[in-house]
Amino acid sequence: MARPALRADAVLVQAVIAGALSFAHLHDLAAAAGQDGWKAWAYPISVDLLLVAAWRRLRTDGPTRLAWCWFVIALVASLGANVATAGLLDLRAVPAWLRILVAAWPALAFMGGTLLAHSPGQAEPEAPARSHPEAPTVEVDQEERAAPVAPDVEETPALPAHASRPAPAPPTTDIPPVPAALVDHARKVADDHEQRTGTPIDPDTLRARLGVPPQLAAAIAAQLD
16 A cells, blocks of 8 residues: 655644754854864754653553653754754853763763663563463253252152052072082982971071072072072
8 A cells, every 4th residue: 555645744843943943053062162163063963862762662662661761862962952042042152061971972872772772672571371272161950959959850640540560579599509519419418308307398497507598498408498
């Protein structure tokens, strides 16, 4: 996309005029302080560039002490030159302290420009990494939370009054297998009981003599018959 053409509006004209006047005041003050030739023209460029660099640092990296410090220094140098050339200072007899400040300005501006160009800006703090992802939270209505949840129960259809329910199946009992040696021993016990009493041995007595569970005793008695 083509950039819009530069328009000469009132703000731009005012900026050019103000810059030219400030440039001339700095040049006149530097020349009066003993900086002749091209050096007098370099002073206003140095002051204005330091002012622009500090302002750009404030706009990009935010308000920092470094940027504010050099912005104030460059602004005081520019305003001081404008006020000094307004008739309050005799440019034909510049005081010694002002000559010292003008002579020391190049080193001061060089240090300020270097610090503004190479000092790190404010880095945004990194968010701490999460070791485990958070489980999504599900909002539950208070009424749904308070209501008890009934278990899913299959409804059994009701039988008519005249219909009869099926009889329950008889329980099945598993008869354990009986070893042959145990059957022979039980037969000897039964024969001994019959010889002494004259009557066959019953399952309860057999269970007591053998010391076996009731189901096993019944299975042994069934094989003795």
